[in-house]
Amino acid sequence: MADRKHVNLITIGHVDHGKSTLIGRLMYETGSIREEVLRKLKDEAKEKKKETFEFAFFMDKLKEERERGLTVDLTFKEFNSKNYYFTIIDAPGHRDFVKNMIVGTSQADVAVLVVDAKDSVQEQTKEHSYLAKILGIDQMIVVVNKMDTANYDQNRFNEVKSQIEKLLKGVGYKPETLKIVPASAYKGDNVSKKSENMKWYEGPTILEALDSITPLERSVDKPLRLPVQDVFSITGVGTVPVGRIETGKMKVNQNVIIMPAGTKAEVKSIEIHNQQRQEVSSGDNIGFNLRGVGKGDIKKGDVVCEEDKPATVAEEFTGQIIVLNHPTVIAPGYTPVFHIHTAQIACTVTEIVRKVNPKTGETVEENPEYIKTGDAAVIKVKPKKPVVMEKQKDLPHLARFAIRDMGQTVAAGVCIDLTPKK
Ligand code: GTP
Numbered sequence: 001m002a003d004r005k006h007v008n009l010i011t012i013g014h015v016d017h018g019k020s021t022l023i024g025r026l027m028y029e030t031g032s033i034r035e036e037v038l039r040k041l042k043d044e045a046k047e048k049k050k051e052t053f054e055f056a057f058f059m060d061k062l063k064e065e066r067e068r069g070l071t072v073d074l075t076f077k078e079f080n081s082k083n084y085y086f087t088i089i090d091a092p093g094h095r096d097f098v099k100n101m102i103v104g105t106s107q108a109d110v111a112v113l114v115v116d117a118k119d120s121v122q123e124q125t126k127e128h129s130y131l132a133k134i135l136g137i138d139q140m141i142v143v144v145n146k147m148d149t150a151n152y153d154q155n156r157f158n159e160v161k162s163q164i165e166k167l168l169k170g171v172g173y174k175p176e177t178l179k180i181v182p183a184s185a186y187k188g189d190n191v192s193k194k195s196e197n198m199k200w201y202e203g204p205t206i207l208e209a210l211d212s213i214t215p216l217e218r219s220v221d222k223p224l225r226l227p228v229q230d231v232f233s234i235t236g237v238g239t240v241p242v243g244r245i246e247t248g249k250m251k252v253n254q255n256v257i258i259m260p261a262g263t264k265a266e267v268k269s270i271e272i273h274n275q276q277r278q279e280v281s282s283g284d285n286i287g288f289n290l291r292g293v294g295k296g297d298i299k300k301g302d303v304v305c306e307e308d309k310p311a312t313v314a315e316e317f318t319g320q321i322i323v324l325n326h327p328t329v330i331a332p333g334y335t336p337v338f339h340i341h342t343a344q345i346a347c348t349v350t351e352i353v354r355k356v357n358p359k360t361g362e363t364v365e366e367n368p369e370y371i372k373t374g375d376a377a378v379i380k381v382k383p384k385k386p387v388v389m390e391k392q393k394d395l396p397h398l399a400r401f402a403i404r405d406m407g408q409t410v411a412a413g414v415c416i417d418l419t420p421k422k
């Protein structure tokens, strides 16, 4: 467990295509749902005249969800594969709840797109794929689900597969990097066990596909980036900042630099769950102590970096956003709080470069005067105070942001370009 890297996974796709069922099945087969719990859920599903929803009920806890047999809110669950420990975020497929899907996706590293073998590509299959791309999800595993309802037929699988490839290519994914798995989440074909019903399929099971994702392995070789989540004062230790290492490694005695201030320091001690460590790497949640760095020298939103490879501080940046929720309109001059990794900084929207169709990515209007709920756009932004930020293509974890205003998430997006501070 200690060596496994943490990955945030989201399930996306059209309503009823089997996302919750797939997660329930995965958790059951990896030993995270006990037999008697499943039996109880099966009884409950039957009682609500929702037979076959037992796996989905494990994810769908709200009364409304169970009565209507669909997901409304995000649910977070954990499970382990051989190489990773996953937090799965189960997103709703229904079009009324796309907002919740976006909030979930903006926290995810990898997406599992679930497509019904009978229905194939539908409205939210398209919309979710495009949103995942906008929000910076580079790796996607595709499940052609409910193969049991298509007689486990290879021809049908190939038909659906080519429709999915066409869609995802249009959205901007490279089809050759996608793993597309024929499965039945409900019956348990190709989830963690190779299906006896689809001997024609030679690729990985869903669990194997999840186990062979790559981003976090690569990120160990990148320079250290540790956004500070919080800072504690602990008697006998001193100032203890905590956070998750997004990329790279940290060692005791290493020289580091705290950005954006540029304060240099040396790592004195590192711990995970009260245990001292000599070296930690990307994915680890740690507490640490820096020689000579007191409570006033480091704060939430700072990023600890390798001394000779400091992170970029943005003077101005270009963001690709989706407006989730705004009572009126967003126009140049708007200055809400941006949540950028662990930082919260007031930023001014200086320009709306263009409005794009969130379902296709096509430009709808150049330089519009304003944008409103439901719009996707490219905007220019100027932070009021120095903040560490990176471009999506360089370091996705430090490129994502959410715009919050009046206690709500107004928009979510990623940084696609920036002007560094000199
Ligand atoms: P939303 O969250 O509302 O978008 O739906 P969902 O994608 O989570 O679908 P859910 O898991 O709730 O499943 C919807 C229905 O499809 C339920 O009746 C499931 O039992 C059924 N289902 C899911 N997977 C399979 C499968 O592999 N085969 C068959 N036959 N039915 C399935």
Ligand code: MG
Residues within 6 Å of the ligand: 019, 020, 021, 056, 070, 071, 090, 091, 092, 093
């Ligand atoms: Mg669901």
